[in-house]
Amino acid sequence: MTDYIWFLAKRAALLVAVIFFGVSAAFFITHLSPIDPVETALGRISSQASFSPQAIAEMRQTLTELYGTDAPVLSQYGNFWRRLLVGDLGPSLIAFPTPAMTLVMQAMPWTVALLVISTLITFVLGNLLGGLAGYNQNNALFKSLGMLAISLQPIPYYVVAFILLILFGFVWPVLPISGGYAMTVTPGLNLPFVLSVLNHAILPALSLVLVGFGSWFLGMRALVSNIVTEDYVTYAELAGVRKSTIVGSYVMRNALIPQITGLAMTLGTVFSGTVITEEVFNYPGLGSLLIDAVFEGDYALVLAVSSISVVAVAGAIFVVDLLYPLLDPRIRSE
């Protein structure tokens, strides 16, 4: 038991370090960007009316003081951490003075729900079918499923998203192609709203599932076709152990261990992957928010979104790490 606590402490320390470096990297990259939020704001204001150069200079000074962009980067960095530790990410610059945190919190449930559901569906479907395909290598149905997976897998997810958009939005217009819910329903816990949300999530989720499915399927199939030649599988077959037990507890169970590592690793890429998916489907999640923030030079918002995603990805990997000893008894005793 003390071993497990020690293991836990080490993993937790790693988690803190990863979050620190990840958030710091996000901070410096945004501050090194050539987009100046003050100039962007001035451009936006002066495009609506004409101002005297003096008024513009005054506005520039006010905005600079307000955003704190004149201070040296290192002192900005220090301030950033001081505020972050009390949960304040500062005001958004484009939606000033709304706190960046509020915008993030509005967008977050959309992205998290979309991601968790589509990742789970993909993982379960890909591994289950891939495992069965690896075990029944001569089955025609699984063979053709394998061909489908091989042909789907290399297609970039944004291409798949556009193809779905064209197919179900224009060729056979049965699904909504944009937004998170219909304008005609009122947000809240009511049936029309929930149905509308589900209806709008089908296409973005489908684009993520279709693309993710291939790699899980192919990975699992390859793993399983190796494991079926292992002595313990042959031995169980010679002993007349029930087929379902062999497939489930002998073959798939052993193949699942590397796949869980894969799951932890794809969680990171899935997070960035949804940025474009959300943009294509105009989905009100973190991805769309991030793109708007980048184009407007809204440091605070970019930082808020990327800090949250750093924490989420590192946290997910941490949880998967903790699950490991439950999956593989050989790790437990180390």
Added chain:
Amino acid sequence: MTDDILKVSDLKAYYQMNYYGNNFEVRAVDGIDMSVRRGEVYGIAGESSSGKSSFVKVLAAAIRPPLRLVSGSVRYDFAGHPIDLATADARDIEAIRWKHLSYIMQGSMSVLNPVRRIGRTFEDFASRPLNLRGRAFRDRIVAHLERLKLPAEVLQAYPHELSGGMRQRVTIGLATVCHPEFILADEPTTALDVVVQKEVLKLLRDIQKEMGAAVIFVTHDMSVHANVADRVGIIYAGNLVEEGPTREMFSAPKHPYTAHLVASLPRIGDTAQRPALDGRPPNLAKPPPGCRFHPRCPLAVERCRREAPPLETVSPDHRTACWRWSEVAPLVDHGMRQEVVR
């Protein structure tokens, strides 16, 4: 003989492969005739790639492509369940597995599922054939483990938590818990060191005697055969070249290959280098004509190159496939003869 539990007639099993339109055929088992009696330990010896593992795979109904059963029959006479593996369907074969016919596999390190507790593996393997569940099943397993000098705690353990010897005893336990009438043991002790090997062999022998099961014991280690087998059969290049009572096989072999195998055994006090056999085992995709041993045989004559010798009975229970079997005696190491006959 009516007390035969296994009768193999003219068994041929080949590996048939097709690479880029070229057909290859490796004749791993090429016309084996033999039988095993109830309660007997029959040792099978032979060098690597002699076809002995393929032979055991056929006996265990574990034939997978590219290995194919070409002709012949494998008849088991199990109590109330006679079966010919060559003609039986999958369902009949499933019905005899573990209940009547069990198997101890080569390599105890890898035959147990690494992520399953030993107790669950016992359930998977034995619960159905024994038709027991829950408490009664557990009691039966624990009693059986006790016989193998294993504590009941191993049921809670994962394979990696056990030593090599314990793991091998667990696999012997798995193979014997259902009291099968026939056990195929394929190199069960090869991965173990000599001390553990001796213990495990004794255990296997004891439990076999107690249950009265017939055993086919495969190993290339002639000294193991000397210790456990009632009869020994020698396989060379896919053929059974000699079989006979263990003692006779060591003291008076009637095939030059057996004579060489016996002569190669190390013995206490003798520091002379063991003679090695020249040449390599023949390529079974293109076996030599006539007697397959003739390219390496010191007694080979013209006839051996042309005609394959039949397996003929030279004394009760002793058969050999050699044209010049009566001239084999001078090849025999006399020190060995004395030691075994003693």
